[in-house]
Amino acid sequence: MPQQPRRTIEIMDTTLRDGEQTSGVSFSASEKLTIAQLLLTEVKVDRIEVASARVSDGEFEAVKKITKWAKASGLLDKVEVLTFVDGETSVKWMQQAGGKVMNLLTKGSLNHLTHQLKKTPAEHFADVAAVLSLAKKKNITCNIYLEDWSNGMRHSPDYVYQYLDFLVKQPVKRIMLPDTLGVLTPGEVYQYVSAIVTRYPGIHFDFHAHNDYDLGTANVMEGVRAGAHGLHLTINGMGERAGNAPLASAIAVMHDFMPHIKTNVAEKSLYTVSKLVETFSGFRIPVNKPVVGENVFTQTAGIHADGDKKNNLYFSDLMPERFGRQRKYALGKTSGKANIENNLSQLGIKLSDADLKKVTQRIIELGDRKEVVTQADLPYIIGDVLDSNTIEDKVQINNYLLTHAKNLNPSVTLQISIDGETYEEQAQGDGQYDAFMNALKKVYKQRKTDLPVLTDYAVRIPPGGKSDALCETIITWSHHNREFKTRGLDSDQTVSAIKATQKMLNII
CATH class of the missing domain: 3.30.160.270 (Alpha-isopropylmalate synthase LeuA, regulatory domain)
Incomplete structure (x- = not known):
């Protein structure tokens, strides 16, 4: 069989817009600029969404800083801003902020259209067309969000297709399909995305997952499998409620389980940017969060350390070195001799079997008291044990x-x-x-x-x-x-x- 050509998925990081909607998080203008620079130059995502138009003076200043830097670096077309169907207002804001790509928020379900905007489809489409026309005249590229698209496909698919039939004739570069409330199952994601991609060949569709049922990464996988051309992700899975699909997890899944898919993201930079965003946001990463959590490359059970030592028996493709990290062996009551030997080896220390046994026993005693023992503690424990021997x-x-x-x-x-x-x-x-x-x-x-x-x-x-x-x-x-x-x-x-x-x- 001929080998299937690899398809590149466009990655849009929305940490600075949707991620900043995490409760209690607000980035300063300089923090936003630093994160934007890292995402585009080190992590190498294809696009970033950096703000919502009209929100505040601080948001305006942040966007100006980012667009000024991006323009000087030849990256302005990769910087996007969420805008609204508000006549000339958002377009003028974009011009003043120096932005060139706007992501227009529109209604993707009849429920939202009827009860929030209180408009008919024809009225909404006319309002959208007016903004798109004005943006085109001002040389601003437009992408379109179909807010609440997931519920639209569940409860009002006729409206969604009516709207898409209208949009594909408009000056729109990308159509973005958000699971706004994080309610879709992986099966539904595949069904809905594949139906749309099949019906509108040649149109670029992004999928935007939320994590309310902890299905964000699984839904991303199914969206890509169904033919989505781009994904919206956030560092550390930041975002409203349970957050968005996390960048690091989604990249690892695609690179490891989807051989016909590739991205431009540099895996080695994911941990660095994750820790920086953790610092800036105060939004702590759970220690067991895949790829970027502090403990996810730490073996605790002694039998696992023993297996690693003998033939890498507990290794998988998810190797820490890919992400600029290092495998660790936890020290505690379940450590066993192999765990401790691995840690000593990393420190360049070799003990006799008798002394190693005593050190192991001391660590087990501490572990039984629920104490956390780290590699940095080992020289102290060794000193104490050897000192006691004399x-x-x-x-x-x-x-x-x-x-x-x-x-x-x-x-x-x-x-x-x-x-x-x-x-x-x-x-x-x-x-x-x-x-x-x-x-x-x-x-x-x-x-x-x-x-x-x-x-x-x-x-x-x-x-x-x-x-x-x-x-x-x-x-x-x-x-x-x-x-x-x-x-x-x-x-x-x-x-x-x-x-x-x-x-x-x-x-x-």
Whole structure:
């Protein structure tokens, strides 16, 4: 069989228009310009929709900044603005803002036309024709949105076809079919788009999906399969309600499962622009969001890490390197030795089997307490485990109760074993650790032994502040004219100091 030629799908990113309609999100003019530049020059989408006409002075200034840059860069025909059927108003706004492509919002269902505009089809078509004619005279390219097209196809298909019969004779470059309320199933998308594409060959149709039923990416796939020529997507799936079909997911699906489809999008730039938009918008990406979520290329189960190590058994075509990312192996109670070895390898560290077993056990203990352990924590854990290996355990802190209440001195009840003999004492102090040390001094006073003097106390956490799992306390002691340090590691600062103190007691 002859190979089917590959078809290029035109990608229009509408993060700066439809995506900005996410509740609580508003980009500044300079943020919009930065995102627009990245989308066109790095991500290489074919078009961007950057604003709605007439919304605000800020929106007007943002569009002016973007069109000025785009014109100087030879990209002005890729910058689009949502406009309205409002006589000359939107066209004049476009001219003043320097825009050359407008996306005219019109009615794609009889329900919207009748109850919102309260007009007949003939009246609406005449209003649309007047705007299109004026835009053509002003040298502005027009694309047409059929708002609520999905419900139009469900409940008033005769109206939709009547309108399309009119539009294909007008000066329109693209006709855009939005599932405005995100109500279509994948089967309906295929049925409706294929019917329209078949009926109007030679006309460019875009499909615009929303994600209200979490079907956005599936609907995009079916829209393309049905013959849509372009797609409207947003970074991180931003948009009203449940958002729009997400750019990264849609691109991955088309590139991996549709061999006869191609896009101009650069996959390696998707994660970078995703994180930038997350920062500008304050709209946080769920950690499990496909392609761009923080955890989606992280293996947690030890058996998966073991399989990856042996023959990439848990790899798929969705490789993190495609998107400028790196596979990670989570550290926790399900990690197993292979996960930890993978992380150590990335840090350039090799341990003996015995030490690796101890490190693994320590990570499992932290995981059982629901602590998050990261690769940055590993050197601290290793240091603590190897340090503990060199110290003989003659002193054991069996138990302690720390209390801290408002307007009362912190207190501690301590139980400790020294050379097999058990002691129990209570004490108060200026802080919990001070109370602990006061109780300890009482025990050692009974044994007629002086404790070292604490000369320095330092606390640190792994770099980057990404983990609340670990806190390392380093205490410097002076004893019989010599100075030494001990380290303690725990998620609680006081407990890590107590662990450092237990090491000191065993050293002396």
